Amino acid sequence: MTNECIVSVRGLSHRYSTAWAIRDINFEISQKGVLGLLGSNGAGKSTTMNIMCGVLNQTEGEVYIGGLNMRRQPEEAKKKIGFLPQSAPLHLDLTVDEYLTHCAYIRLMEKKNIPTALAEAKDRCGIAHFSKRLIKNLSGGYRQRVGIAQAIIHKPGLVVLDEPTNGLDPNQITEVRALIKEIAEERSVIFSSHILSEIQATCKDIKMIENGRMVFADTIDAFNNYIVPHSLIVSFENPPALAALQAIEGITKAALQYGNTFRLHFSGVKHITERIVETSVANGWRLTEINLERSSLDEVFAQLSGKSTN
Numbered sequence: 001m002t003n004e005c006i007v008s009v010r011g012l013s014h015r016y017s018t019a020w021a022i023r024d025i026n027f028e029i030s031q032k033g034v035l036g037l038l039g040s041n042g043a044g045k046s047t048t049m050n051i052m053c054g055v056l057n058q059t060e061g062e063v064y065i066g067g068l069n070m071r072r073q074p075e076e077a078k079k080k081i082g083f084l085p086q087s088a089p090l091h092l093d094l095t096v097d098e099y100l101t102h103c104a105y106i107r108l109m110e111k112k113n114i115p116t117a118l119a120e121a122k123d124r125c126g127i128a129h130f131s132k133r134l135i136k137n138l139s140g141g142y143r144q145r146v147g148i149a150q151a152i153i154h155k156p157g158l159v160v161l162d163e164p165t166n167g168l169d170p171n172q173i174t175e176v177r178a179l180i181k182e183i184a185e186e187r188s189v190i191f192s193s194h195i196l197s198e199i200q201a202t203c204k205d206i207k208m209i210e211n212g213r214m215v216f217a218d219t220i221d222a223f224n225n226y227i228v229p230h231s232l233i234v235s236f237e238n239p240p241a242l243a244a245l246q247a248i249e250g251i252t253k254a255a256l257q258y259g260n261t262f263r264l265h266f267s268g269v270k271h272i273t274e275r276i277v278e279t280s281v282a283n284g285w286r287l288t289e290i291n292l293e294r295s296s297l298d299e300v301f302a303q304l305s306g307k308s309t310n
C-alpha cells in the first residue's frame with residue numbers, strides 16, 4: 001500500500017450469524033472523484049460501507065483509511081472519513097446549526113475550529129439560509145444536504161454515501177448529484193446505488209458487487225463498453241425471410257417480434273447498422289425502423305454475477 005492511498009480494503013469478508021454477506025472484497029482508491037458502488041438489493045454494499053466507516057466489525061480482512069487500520073486505530077481513522085448511512089442519522093428536533101455543531105463535537109473537532117467549519121460545510125451544501133430551521137421542517141432534498149454537510153464538516157479525505165439519492169424526487173436527485181460531484185472535486189467520494197443510471201450519471205469509476213463478491217471494477221467507460229448493445233429492433237415495409245436477415249454478416253440470430261418487426265442479435269461486427277441499411281436498400285426491403293437495444297441491468301447483473309474480479 002502506498003502512502004497516497006486514501007482507502008485500501010483487503011480481503012474483506014463479513015458473516016451475519018451463519019450467512020456470508022460479503023466475501024473477499026479488495027480495492028484501493030488513491031485519487032479524488034466519485035467512485036460508484038453498484039449492486040442489487042442485498043448485494044452487500046451497506047455491509048461493505050459500514051465496515052469501511054467503522055460502524056460494523058468485519059469477520060475477516062482489513063480496512064485502511066489514509067494508512068490507518070480502521071479496526072486498530074478507529075478514532076484516528078474516523079477523522080479521515082465522513083459517512084452518510086442509508087438512513088441519515090438526523091436529529092429532527094434540532095436546528096441545522098445545532099445538529100451540525102453536535103456532529104462536529106462527535107468528530108472530536110477542536111472547539112475553536114467549529115464555527116468556521118460549520119459555515120464552510122453549510123455554504124458548500126447550500127443550506128446556510130436554513131441554519132435556524134428545524135431539520136424536521138426541511139424537504140427530503142435539504143435533509144439529505146444536511147446529511148452530506150455532517151459528512152464533510154471535518155474535511156475528511158474520503159466521504160462514503162450509502163444510497164444518498166434514495167427517496168428523493170427527480171429535481172432533488174439532480175441537485176444532490178451535482179452537490180456530490182462538487183464535494184468530490186476536493187476528495188474521494190464513494191457513492192452506492194442499485195440504479196445503474198444513477199452511477200453512470202455521477203461516477204467516473206465503478207465497482208460492482210453481486211452476492212457479496214466484487215464482479216466488476218473499472219471505469220464507467222469500460223463498464224459502458226461492457227454493456228454495449230448486442231441486439232437491434234428493425235422493421236421493414238417489405239420484410240425479407242428470416243433466412244435473409246440471418247445471412248447478413250455479423251447477425252447471429254433473427255426472430256420475428258410482431259408484424260414486420262424483427263429482433264436481430266449480432267456480435268463482433270462494427271457498423272452493423274450501416275450494413276443492415278445497405279442490405280435493405282440493395283434488396284428493396286424498405287427499412288422503416290432501426291433501434292439498438294441496450295442490455296438491461298438485470299442482464300448485466302446476470303452476466304457479471306458468475307464472474308469475480310478476485
Ligand SMILES: Nc1ncnc2c1ncn2[C@@H]1O[C@H](COP(=O)(O)OP(=O)(O)OP(=O)(O)O)[C@@H](O)[C@H]1O
Binds near residue numbers: 017021040042047
Ligand atoms: N444485521 C443483519 N443481520 C443479518 N443479515 C443481514 C444484516 N444486514 C444485512 N444482512 C444481509 O446481508 C446481505 C447484504 O446486505 P447489505 O445490506 O449489505 O446489502 P446492500 O447491497 O446494501 O442492499 P440494500 O441496497 O438492500 O441495502 C443481505 O443478504 C442482507 O439480508
